Amino acid sequence: MEFRISPASGLPIYQQLVEQVRSGVARGKLAADEKLPSVRELSQSLVINPNTVARAYTELERDGVLYTRPGMGVFVAAKSAPLTKKVRRERLLPLVDQLLVEAVEMGCSLAELSKLISERSTVFEWNGTSEPSNASGGKRK
Amino acid sequence: MEFRISPASGLPIYQQLVEQVRSGVARGKLAADEKLPSVRELSQSLVINPNTVARAYTELERDGVLYTRPGMGVFVAAKSAPLTKKVRRERLLPLVDQLLVEAVEMGCSLAELSKLISERSTVFEWNGTSEPSNASGGKRK
DNA sequence: CAACTGTACTAATACTAATAGGACAGTCGG
């Protein structure tokens, strides 16, 4: 998987990397136990400091997205046991509300928003009890 | 409307204020042409610097959420003309994707996410061509 | 005119992002 950073993003570089890894895992572009580029390798190809890459990896490992095999590299962690429904709700609510605020603010209808969500949802790797109506989001490798 | 700031939030104070105003407007807790507390008044009640409040107000005015009547105060702006569907899509996509990534990451199903969204959507003031199924989100004042 | 409104400006402090360079411990292939 390719990584890109854009100075115009406004977000810190290490955070851009974190988001790209998270997104890649959720989209199935990064498979479990797949090896990520080494800290030094990625820092050279992106022309940034190794410490910046290391910070991103460290944060992702803390959150259970990656794991480290000392001396070998960092790898994509297998999907951990799903959290409680209550915990999921608590963590998703702020994001949901933020999305709804923005949608309402710009005069979007609820139907339009729902359509947008179901559109984008087809690309992700859902593992719950219900799948997206469209199954076009299969693993590519 | 009451404003609160939490030092533990991690977000800058001015940004917390911006979010609360946006949220209040989208939820109908702040009506059009309603007057907001003055810069000095709010800064005293929250025990923060007037400049911090002024920064939040300035940013909100730049985005068309508030307007200023010189010498009188800042007020909630009326809903502006809705943007193009294309523009709405472009601005909402990043948030939608971020939400989907988080949901997938914690093992949430699409059905569970949809339910959560429709649950929260009842509190907002939609003005599109389609309303939420539940009408409990009426204006209170 | 007096008291309020938002705005503008400068200065100082504190924290964070990012870079730089160096050092350490674990693991592999020879």
Next chain:
DNA sequence: CCGACTGTCCTATTAGTATTAGTACAGTTG
């Protein structure tokens, strides 16, 4: 065992931002 790789840790430095502080100005109200 040895060299080359892996991630991690440490200190120092630079740059940018958030926040506070105090002052000043222009417009509006009564």
